[in-house]
Amino acid sequence: MNSSVKSVVRMHMKDRLSWFYLPWCIMLSSFVINLILAGTMQEEQLVTGGLASIFIYMLVSGIVSVQHTFPFALGFSVRRRDYYSGSMVMIVAVSLFTSILLCLLSYIEDASGGWAVELYFFHIPYITDGNALQQLVVFASVLLFMYLLGFAISSLNRRFGKMGLYTAAIASLVLGTLFVYGVIYLEWWKGIFDFFDGRSAFEVGLLLLPVSIVLSGISYALLRRSTV
Amino acid sequence: MSAIVEAKRLTKTYGSFTAVNNVSFTIEPDKIYGLLGRNGAGKTTIMHLITAQLFASSGELLVFGQEPYENERVLRQTCFIKESQKYPDTFRVTDVLGTAAMMFPNWDEGFAKRLLTDFNLPLKRRMKKLSRGMLSSVGIIIGLASRAPLTIFDEPYLGLDAVARNIFYERLMEDYAEFPRTVILSTHLIDEVSKLLEHVIVIDGGQILLDEEADSLRGRAYTVTGPSAKIDAYAAGKPVIHQEALGGSRAVTVFERLGATDQKQAEALGLQFSPVTIQQLIVCLTTRSSEQKGAYL
Structure with missing residues (x-):
């Protein structure tokens, strides 16, 4: 890692609020509410989707991050390539760090019988079926994918402006409609069902990685020609 | 020593609008340049081109003898302070200065600290909450303390009062005397800076109207x-x-x-x-050129 890439990582590190405090505050407040609910219900176990908040946060974070830090870094004479590399290092590190915490919480949740009130917030059927390493891969891969999706959207905006975003939105709407048509009328659903049937969350997580890499590559191509 | 910036037939167009039109100039080392002209003359565009933040439509541009685009060697030696600089919403003054300290290899922390006291800046305040003048002081501190061999100031003191502007001129001259470097200063307050300037380039309508030593300009x-x-x-x-x-x-x-x-x-x-002061001269020339293109030049 050259010194400029390191500086970009350290620039990101200065924003601990956006990278760490905020996502955890949002998710943990959802957790606390669920904990109170589970405590008062008493009867059955409570499985919630509150965990999704951190993944959605990553999408938003990817969008906001390019918007705020790209013009800032370029204004400080940083190369586009170094900005990109530094941001990628940061997001991989954050994804891994967040995943480790999530795995730990998932383990504690399971071991403590859902925090003694049968609340399943981090330890969710299918998602956390595998061993610790597999769970880590699932969490990290989804976090990474969500962030990079946001990063790519924001890079598109940086490169082609609003028109670029509109064009992409319309194109994906058309493609999405055609795809749904294919799924229903051309019976693609059978193939899709067969593809996912029996695959663990771990395998799906692995399959998501190349998609993330493509998103990352697209972002780089866009940022390389972006101006401030 | 060879030129710091060499522009040949540099052109930048946006659709049918030509912001910079076939401009050629040379910036020599260790001098203070004034890049002057009216609003929309193309000054800011030229400065963005020099720092590879914009791409030229045509022409040739060498900075430190090389193309600036994605060029680590060139960019490391360049500091561009602009009025429109964006900062992350969550960043405080101290975060921005800390980032600048990492990005600019010649950064002088002691000098930055002294400037902070000069400008009376609250370190812990978020950039979002700063007044226009304070925002300008942050830029000035970075521009001075970075000691980049090529330092560019684009309208660096929007919202700054006369006292603060004077501090800027004084610190710039003191530090420039001790650490000579190339400075490009773009401003509307020509009278205030004219004693600082060693060379003046006047842009009007995307073209160079005047490119002369400040001393020779005074008797022009x-x-x-x-x-x-x-x-x-x-x-x-x-x-x-x-x-x-x-x-x-x-x-x-x-x-x-x-x-x-x-x-x-x-x-x-x-x-x-x-x-006739440099400011009066430039006002006359740029007013005139919008009526009657390029007469006597």
């Missing part, structure tokens, strides 16, 4: 005042760039060096001379 034009009839006789056939009537008398600004014969002729007629 003069104003004569006197009764209208005598002034008319004197000014006939001379390159007049500006005139003003005041009752029966008239003042004309002539764009040429005052020669001995002219001076004698005028004194015989009883006319009065006054020097």
Whole structure:
């Protein structure tokens, strides 16, 4: 890692609020509410989707991050390539760090019988079926994918402006409609069902990685020609 | 020593609008340049091109002898302070200065600290909450403390009061004397900076109107005042760039060096001379060029 890439990582590190405090505050407040609910219900176990908040946060974070830090870094004479590399290092590190915490919480949740009130917030059927390493891969891969999706959207905006975003939105709407048509009328659903049937969350997580890499590559191509 | 910036036939177009039109100039090392011109003249675009934050439509541009785009060696030596600089919403003054300290290899932390006290900046305040003037001071601190071999200031003191602007001029001159570097200063307050400038480039309508040493510019034009009839006789056939009537008398600004014969002729007629400041000269030239393209130049 050259010194400029390191500086970009350290620039990101200065924003601990956006990278760490905020996502955890949002998710943990959802957790606390669920904990109170589970405590008062008493009867059955409570499985919630509150965990999704951190993944959605990553999408938003990817969008906001390019918007705020790209013009800032370029204004400080940083190369586009170094900005990109530094941001990628940061997001991989954050994804891994967040995943480790999530795995730990998932383990504690399971071991403590859902925090003694049968609340399943981090330890969710299918998602956390595998061993610790597999769970880590699932969490990290989804976090990474969500962030990079946001990063790519924001890079598109940086490169082609609003028109670029509109064009992409319309194109994906058309493609999405055609795809749904294919799924229903051309019976693609059978193939899709067969593809996912029996695959663990771990395998799906692995399959998501190349998609993330493509998103990352697209972002780089866009940022390389972006101006401030 | 070779040139710091070399632009040849540089052009930047946005659709049908030409922001910078076929511009060629050279920036030499260890000098303070004034890049002057009216709003929308193309100054900011040129500075963005030099720092590879914008891409030229055509032409050639070398900075430190190389193309600036994605060029680590060039960019490491460049610091561009602009009025429109964006900062992350969550960043405080201390975060921004800390980032600058990492990005600019010649950063002087002690100097930055002294400037912080000079400008009275609250370190812990978020950038979002700063007033326009404070925002400008952050830029000035970075521009000075980074000590980049090529430092560019684009309208660095929007919202700053006269006292703070004076601090900027003083610190710039003191530090420049100790650590010579190339400075490009773009501003509307030409009178204030004219004593700082060693070389002046005037841009108008995307083209270079004037590219001269500041010293030689100071004698480039003069104003004569006197009764209208005598002034008319004197000014006939001379390159007049500006005139003003005041009752029966008239003042004309002539764009040429005052020669001995002219001076004698005028004194015989009883006319009065006054020097023209760089600001007056540039105002005359840029006002004029929008009416009558490029006359006398």
